[in-house]
Amino acid sequence: MMTRLNVRHFALAGALLAAPLGCTIPEFDGSNSVASVEHDDRSITADDMALLAVDERLMLDLRGGAYRIDPSAGPVDLALIDVIDPSGDVLSLDEAIARSMAAGKLSRHDLLRGIVVKAAGNEVVALALVNGLELVSASSGLSSTWWRSPTVYCPGSSTLVGMGSSQTWNGHILFRGLIPVQGLAANPYGTEAAAQEDLAGTTINWQITAYATCSRQLSGLTVAKADSSSSSSASRTWTVSCPSGKKVVGSGGTITNGNGRVKIDEIRPNETLDQVTVTASEDQDGTTSNWSLRAYAVCADAPTGLVRVRATAANGWDRRPVVAACPAEKRLLSVAGGVDAGVRTAMRTYEMVPSWDLKTATVRVGTQGSTSGVTGEVRAYAICADG
Incomplete structure (x- = not known):
């Protein structure tokens, strides 16, 4: 019947x-x-x-x-x-x-x-299920080591949506970026966060933590990436776009070469959430070595109520938290941000952290050495959806 x-x-x-x-x-x-x-x-x-x-x-x-x-x-x-x-x-x-x-x-x-x-x-x-969101993290060891790059994996069959990182504040540590882990899998399933000591180095113990916001429910997930040319440049900005019809739900970027002298300053999803722009620059000592920049966008079919929230702090590079909060009834998919660092400055982006209740995105920037004449706006971005 x-x-x-x-x-x-x-x-x-x-x-x-x-x-x-x-x-x-x-x-x-x-x-x-x-x-x-x-x-x-x-x-x-x-x-x-x-x-x-x-x-x-x-x-x-x-x-x-x-x-x-x-x-x-x-x-x-x-x-x-x-x-x-x-x-x-x-x-x-x-x-x-x-x-x-x-x-x-x-x-x-x-x-x-x-x-x-x-x-x-x-x-x-x-x-x-609020789109099935869950936040997980993994930290490196705590010691004085020139390079650290922990990876955190999404649990079970869930897939990566957003990335984040935090590192022990130390003026001699350079943030090298956030990389979606995918390999040969159909969807990204983890985050690698990387940082290294500058050429001056440090004997102070430090560590870095990688964060992954994971979901079992978002559809149409794919990772878009775009590479800049390789040369010696005081700063470099590069943009990647999502495929037509998809929206940015997570963002990342990484540097190739320039070891000990180049840092990620900002990872920025645009307001319409179809592009991610990554900015990197040489530190105050500069380098003649060639280096390049890769921008990542984690893209998906737009979940209901998708929105980008932006918070700023003029000259907020004194390690104060700059916090972007999702509107009521929305949950955080991913965090991004950084600083308008200019050329060869002492500013160091060292934290892009999602809150454990998936409501806020926090960004922190510090400085190494003299801050005389240093200016720069610190920005935090929260990508949020209904939940």
């Missing part, structure tokens, strides 16, 4: 994978006011279905079945985890999550926030 039900006011981008009932759900783009659900192995009625509000979004609950989000289908906000308690007892969220994890139905990476809802005498955990 083929039964067709109308589901009104259902707004969800993506598709669902059906478990035991064999029900198929068409793909939604968020504009559909009516969608059809077809079921071919038993009849179901409107009482078998519920629309459950979660954070002012709507979620489909097909009672009696387990329906999971297909991450390859597009950006999605909600997932339905299957029935976990046939007793009918009302569970707390913590109890429901614990039982789901014990049964292997959830991993810790799935959990950002959720509610417990009652469905036909059984309990179902409904999770708002």
Whole structure:
């Protein structure tokens, strides 16, 4: 028997994978006011279905079945985890999550926030995945070593969205950049952050931390990169663009050669989020060696509510935090920023850090040596989306 039900006011981008009932759900783009659900192995009625509000979004609950989000289908906000308690007892969220994890139905990476809802005498955990975002980090050792480049990997099947780094403040450490790790994989899956001592060196112990914002839900992820020419130049700026129809969700850049004399000053996504511009410069001692610059853009189909937030501090190179905050109800995808350093100055960008609650992006810049006549605007950028 083929039964067709109308589901009104259902707004969800993506598709669902059906478990035991064999029900198929068409793909939604968020504009559909009516969608059809077809079921071919038993009849179901409107009482078998519920629309459950979660954070002012709507979620489909097909009672009696387990329906999971297909991450390859597009950006999605909600997932339905299957029935976990046939007793009918009302569970707390913590109890429901614990039982789901014990049964292997959830991993810790799935959990950002959720509610417990009652469905036909059984309990179902409904999770708002907020595009499945999770922040992870990895640090180098703490010692005096001329070069450090830790790599952090996204957990499970999640993929890289945004990158960040922080290093121990030491005026003799130069930030060398952020690199998306991809290899032969279909999508980027980690961040490499690099820094090195300048030619003067230091005996002070230091370390660098790499950050990766990861997601299982963003669709259309790809990494775009562009390389400058190689020459000896006091400063260099280079821009990379996302493929047509895609938007910047993360950014990075790196330097080739120029060891001990060249540093990344700024990584800047543009306001329309279709380009990333990276600026690097020689330090105050300069070099005659050739060096080049590579700009990276992590691009994707635009998630709902994608926006860039900018914060600035004139002459903010005294290591003060410059913080860009996502608007209420949005979450941080990635951080970027730096300083308008000019040519051969003592300014050092040393921190581009996402907050652990994925709400703010913090950038810090310091100086090495004399600051006489030094001017420069420090900028922090937060790329945010609904969540």
